[in-house]
Amino acid sequence: MRDAIDILMENLSQSIVGKTESIRMVLVALLSGGHALLEDVPGVGKTLLAKSLARSINGRFQRVQCTPDLLPSDITGTTIWNPNSREFEFIPGPAFANVLLADEINRATPRTQSALLEVMEEKQVTIDGEARPVPQPFFVIATQNPIEYQGTFPLPEAQMDRFAVCLSLGYPSATEELKMLQRQHSQETVKSLEACISLEQVGELRRLVSLVKVAPTLQQYIVDLVRATRDHEDISLGVSPRGCVVLQKAVQAYAFLEGRDYAIPDDVKFITPYVFCHRLIPSHGRQAKAIVERLLQSVAIEDRICA
Numbered sequence: 001m002r003d004a005i006d007i008l009m010e011n012l013s014q015s016i017v018g019k020t021e022s023i024r025m026v027l028v029a030l031l032s033g034g035h036a037l038l039e040d041v042p043g044v045g046k047t048l049l050a051k052s053l054a055r056s057i058n059g060r061f062q063r064v065q066c067t068p069d070l071l072p073s074d075i076t077g078t079t080i081w082n083p084n085s086r087e088f089e090f091i092p093g094p095a096f097a098n099v100l101l102a103d104e105i106n107r108a109t110p111r112t113q114s115a116l117l118e119v120m121e122e123k124q125v126t127i128d129g130e131a132r133p134v135p136q137p138f139f140v141i142a143t144q145n146p147i148e149y150q151g152t153f154p155l156p157e158a159q160m161d162r163f164a165v166c167l168s169l170g171y172p173s174a175t176e177e178l179k180m181l182q183r184q185h186s187q188e189t190v191k192s193l194e195a196c197i198s199l200e201q202v203g204e205l206r207r208l209v210s211l212v213k214v215a216p217t218l219q220q221y222i223v224d225l226v227r228a229t230r231d232h233e234d235i236s237l238g239v240s241p242r243g244c245v246v247l248q249k250a251v252q253a254y255a256f257l258e259g260r261d262y263a264i265p266d267d268v269k270f271i272t273p274y275v276f277c278h279r280l281i282p283s284h285g286r287q288a289k290a291i292v293e294r295l296l297q298s299v300a301i302e303d304r305i306c307a
Contacts, residue, residue, distance in 0.1 A: 001208055004197045005257060008056055011196045015052045016045055017183065018176035024257055025167050025274055026053065026141070030202070031209045031256065032249040034164025035120050035140040037105075037278060041147060044169045050101040050141045051190050057202050058195035059098030060135065064116075066108035068151065072115030076125040077132075090127060095119045098135050098199060102142040106152040116140070117159050137202050157237060157281060164246050165271075166278035205256075212252035213262040221268060221301040222247050228295050229280060235291060237281035247275045265301050272296060 005027075012023050026049065029036040038046045047063065054061030064075055077093035094100060095116070102108075102116055119125055120140050124133045142163065144155075160166075172180065197205075214222075222244060229238030239247075250271045255263040272295075277288040 001201070001205060002259060004201055004205065007196045011056045011193060012049070012052050015190045015193060016049050017180050018172050019045065019049075019169055022167055022169050023049070024254075025165050027257060028250050028253040028271070028274075029164040030137070030139050031205055032164055032246070032253040033206060034246060034249065035142070035162065037160070037163040037166040038141060038143045038169065039146045039166060039278075040143065040168045040170070041145060044171060046141070046143045046169060047101060047103065048190055049169070050099055052193055053139075053141075054097075054099035055190065055193045056196050057098065057137075058198055059137070059202075060096075061099050061101070062094035062097035063101040063103060064094050066102055066104050066106075066112070068107060068109055068153075070108050070112050072112050075112065075116050076119065077127060079128055088128075090132070092132075093125075095125055096134055098137055098139065100138070100140045102140060104144055104152075105142040106144040106154055108153065110153055110156075113153065113155060113159060116142075117162050120162050137199060137206070157279075160278050161240055161242055163278065164250055165274040167274055209249075209253045209256045211261070212255050214248055214252060215262070217301070218251075218263055218265065218268065219248065221265065221299070222251070224299050224301075225268070225272060225276075225295060228299050229276065232291065232295070234283055234286045235280055236283040239276055239279050243275060243279050247272065250275055268301075269296050 009023060016023055026036050040046060051061055075093050076095050077091055079088045079090050082089045105113060119134060123138055124131045226239045226244040229235055251263045251267045254271050255267050273289060273292045276292045280288045282288050282291055
């Protein structure tokens with residue numbers, strides 16, 4: 001199954017140029033059973049990444065453009081009366097997909113945001129009192145523009161906590177941008193991608209990730225990092241217990257992507273900023289990323305393999 005990871009990475013790299021680390025972090029979220037939040041400006045490849053992932057795992061892709069007039073039923077689905085059968089029929093919404101892109105999620109109203117985030121957590125929608133499970137695997141990639149705030153509804157802390165990782169794709173380098181133009185000319189687009197693994201294999205990969213060993217000393221390190229955010233003078237709100245669990249799962253996924261069946265301290269140090277930064281509320285005008293970097297320097301662990 002480890003070969004499947006290499007094949008998947010190679011497949012995604014065909015359409016996403018020069019973003020290996022970002023691809024890996026999205027896969028960390030997918031394989032750990034979480035979801036990903038992408039904070040970036042328009043046009044850097046967020047939609048392309050989501051579409052490419054869906055095609056690569058042979059999954060169904062749906063996209064929701066979040067706007068203030070978007071209703072919860074526009075995401076979850078609704079029931080309508082069929083005069084021919086004289087029964088109510090359920091019309092599934094975009095949530096019934098394997099990869100769902102929620103574009104500019106902070107432009108949806110809090111009510112609609114809550115409906116989407118409930119599906120992310122429960123893996124089901126409730127329509128007219130009936131629970132309907134969404135397809136598995138179910139993976140959400142949500143985006144928001146960090147520059148434009150007018151007409152937006154910022155995600156509250158409890159909802160930000162639902163995302164396993166938060167990352168930014170960033171602009172490509174000059175060389176990468178030139179390569180993008182050359183690939184466009186040769187019609188190497190997302191439409192030419194073929195499925196390289198199945199949905200069943202994704203489920204098996206998730207199972208293998210859950211078996212990655214995390215030594216007690218490394219678990220204590222994770223707990224120490226989390227608790228350090230709750231008593232920090234520059235942090236108004238620290239990482240929740242859910243964030244602690246998510247960090248361990250993300251560390252397991254990253255170790256698996258690195259080809260190991262055990263985690264090491266460097267895995268924690270690399271993954272922590274992606275898991276912590278969007279969960280923290282800094283005080284005194286501090287930057288979350290800088291705070292997390294200082295935490296990683298101040299919270300000590302014995303620098304050895306924790307297998």
